[in-house]
Amino acid sequence: MAGVLVWAETQRGEPKKIAYEVAGAGITLAKRLGVPAAAVIINGGNAADELKKLGFSTIYDVQGGPFESYSSEGYAEALAFAGESFGATVFLTGATALGRDLAARLAARLDAALATDVTEILYETQPLRAIRPVYSGKLLAEVELLGEQKVISLRPNVFSAAEEGEEEAEIVSISPPDPDIRARVQQALQAAEGVLDVTEADIIVSGGRGVGGPEGFKIIENLAKTMGAAVGASRVAVDEGWIPYQHQVGQTGKVISPVLYIACGISGAIQHFAGMGSSKFIIAINKDPDAPIMRKADFAIVGDLFKVLPILREELSRVLQN
Amino acid sequence: MNVAVVMKQVPDTEAAVRVDSANPASIVEDDVKFVLNPYDEYAVEEALTIAENSGGEVIGVCIGPPRSETTIRSVLAMGVARAVLITDPMAVEADVITQGKIFAAVMREMDLSLVLCGREVIDTQEDALAPAIAEALNYPHVLNAGKITVEGDRVTVIRDVEGGSLEIEAPLPAVISCQKGLNDPRYPTLIAIRRAKRKELKTVTLADLGIDLKTPNSRIVALHTPPPRAAGVIAEGEPEDVAAQCMKWLAEEAKLV
Ligand SMILES: Cc1cc2nc3c(=O)[nH]c(=O)nc-3n(C[C@H](O)[C@H](O)[C@H](O)COP(=O)(O)OP(=O)(O)OC[C@H]3O[C@@H](n4cnc5c(N)ncnc54)[C@H](O)[C@@H]3O)c2cc1C
Ligand SMILES: Nc1ncnc2c1ncn2[C@@H]1O[C@H](COP(=O)(O)O)[C@@H](O)[C@H]1O
Numbered sequence: 001m002a003g004v005l006v007w008a009e010t011q012r013g014e015p016k017k018i019a020y021e022v023a024g025a026g027i028t029l030a031k032r033l034g035v036p037a038a039a040v041i042i043n044g045g046n047a048a049d050e051l052k053k054l055g056f057s058t059i060y061d062v063q064g065g066p067f068e069s070y071s072s073e074g075y076a077e078a079l080a081f082a083g084e085s086f087g088a089t090v091f092l093t094g095a096t097a098l099g100r101d102l103a104a105r106l107a108a109r110l111d112a113a114l115a116t117d118v119t120e121i122l123y124e125t126q127p128l129r130a131i132r133p134v135y136s137g138k139l140l141a142e143v144e145l146l147g148e149q150k151v152i153s154l155r156p157n158v159f160s161a162a163e164e165g166e167e168e169a170e171i172v173s174i175s176p177p178d179p180d181i182r183a184r185v186q187q188a189l190q191a192a193e194g195v196l197d198v199t200e201a202d203i204i205v206s207g208g209r210g211v212g213g214p215e216g217f218k219i220i221e222n223l224a225k226t227m228g229a230a231v232g233a234s235r236v237a238v239d240e241g242w243i244p245y246q247h248q249v250g251q252t253g254k255v256i257s258p259v260l261y262i263a264c265g266i267s268g269a270i271q272h273f274a275g276m277g278s279s280k281f282i283i284a285i286n287k288d289p290d291a292p293i294m295r296k297a298d299f300a301i302v303g304d305l306f307k308v309l310p311i312l313r314e315e316l317s318r319v320l321q322n
Numbered sequence: 323m324n325v326a327v328v329m330k331q332v333p334d335t336e337a338a339v340r341v342d343s344a345n346p347a348s349i350v351e352d353d354v355k356f357v358l359n360p361y362d363e364y365a366v367e368e369a370l371t372i373a374e375n376s377g378g379e380v381i382g383v384c385i386g387p388p389r390s391e392t393t394i395r396s397v398l399a400m401g402v403a404r405a406v407l408i409t410d411p412m413a414v415e416a417d418v419i420t421q422g423k424i425f426a427a428v429m430r431e432m433d434l435s436l437v438l439c440g441r442e443v444i445d446t447q448e449d450a451l452a453p454a455i456a457e458a459l460n461y462p463h464v465l466n467a468g469k470i471t472v473e474g475d476r477v478t479v480i481r482d483v484e485g486g487s488l489e490i491e492a493p494l495p496a497v498i499s500c501q502k503g504l505n506d507p508r509y510p511t512l513i514a515i516r517r518a519k520r521k522e523l524k525t526v527t528l529a530d531l532g533i534d535l536k537t538p539n540s541r542i543v544a545l546h547t548p549p550p551r552a553a554g555v556i557a558e559g560e561p562e563d564v565a566a567q568c569m570k571w572l573a574e575e576a577k578l579v
Contacts, residue, residue, distance in 0.1 A: 072453065097466065097483040100450075104452075104454060105463070113419075114450055114540060116447075116450055117447065129543070133548075134446050135339045135349070139545045139547060139548070140547075140548050141446070142546060143540055143543070144541055144542075146539055146540060147539035183463065183464050184492070189486050190485065191486045195485070199484055203578075245468075245503050248502075252360055252361070252502045270335065281576045281578070289558070298571075298575075299575075300554055301557045302557065307561040308561045308564060308565055311561050311562060312565045316569070319573075
């Protein structure tokens, strides 16, 4: 028997957006391989109900004591356990903070082939191949997964979400044997209310040195609020202390694939591009028509961000209100 | 408390990497400048601070081709006591899970409380070595540490996750990967650079470690150059005009509003 097993990541009992994306890829892969797809939900409240019509044959629901908070060791054990009952040959997670952590521990535990932060699965290849960005996105590696078992983590915002159908999955409660958990979460600290994470947002408005200071970031935040976007930043803006590190996009910050990236007062250094080069659309606003970002943007505005952004925001809020 | 720090030599972030036409799974190394993986600087700094505070030694470990030696010397100059280098091409080419086992084989002989590494290598960006080493040694692991506090035989780590952070506690020994913001890496002094030349840098082979590598679980079959982004629209003029053009583009081309 063989099958594709998906970790459907949840937060406070709700499936995260990435859960639908991983489901989409997993179900597509299973169809091509002619095998069933199943999902594992760990400490996910009633999330199984929300995902049962996506096309999985089975949803394994893991609840209780050792799984009440995330742990690499406990979750890897739960996935390995579900994988064994299901006969999983391919395991999929999102390449989120926890998904990356889990995929690696699981692959090591199973001595499986691992491909992380994958942006494309070459569904027809045998053995299976996947594409992942390397060298800060300057190149793409085609990786062949030779092991009998394979673990793949998928970059968020890249794969199409699974859609609901008619068939309902069978929901099975399982209790993995008590795992040996040593690294334990003591406390979860939330970012400030209403602050969207750059890795999860569809739109990002980002500021760099051109924003001039923490005051200047207000104008970036205002536009972001109007658009329901997250706020990003270049390393210069972070190193100057204008905005916390969690907002940094790039080589030493976060790697993101939003639908729209709006770079304001950012020159587009290679290390910044490493983080946002796979955005679907890029808008750049820069005084300097020769800044590197201007050659990479789909829409490049030559101008002063302090003059252009307020007008743009007004126009947008007018359009978005209708 | 002895700390092992794994570090890798990678192309400088500015390097224009090109695929080697003779071997499409590799890059042309000719005019590439190699440096210490940026995240590993934080791991080295943290290892040195922890060893200084607790009395212990920091040992560097690297799997890489012989050119890695220059980078290892720079880390010895920062204060790492000695280093081990594995240069077997089979090990250098191995997948990350297998490399985890090789590192574990080296480290098993050391009396370690902590293994530190960088968040990820900026060349192959696996982001998986720490769990691979941890699993092979049967240690716990924590990734992306923004803060590490060692107290007795336990360690507390703050790591970032989407929309916040987690405080994670683990017993020692443990494997931790280090994130930017953890500390400010020190610069070696000239005297330290000179002294580093005499520090022990031992090359060990897979045979020494008793490891016989089978076929890898995964391998890069080819590197591709991503298609360049198509040239876009350039809008110049009065702020009102460019904003209007941008709105039109958002509606008609990007179809986002
Ligand atoms: C190892 C390493 C890792 C790095 N990692 C990262 C990373 O993760 N992320 C990152 O971003 N960088 C990173 N960098 C730094 C990177 O090389 C650049 O220095 C940085 O991205 C530049 O930031 P910037 O674009 O904000 O500033 P600048 O390059 O100074 O650009 C500012 C731009 O703003 C424009 N401008 C100024 N005023 C205005 C105005 N009023 N209106 C419109 N435009 C204006 C200017 O024309 C200019 O183009 C890294 C560097 C190294 C060596
Ligand atoms: N070949 C290697 N030699 C030494 N350290 C390595 C090697 N590969 C990875 N590392 C370390 O592991 C960290 C994470 O790398 P990775 O998981 O491969 O992205 C890096 O920051 C390095 O500290």
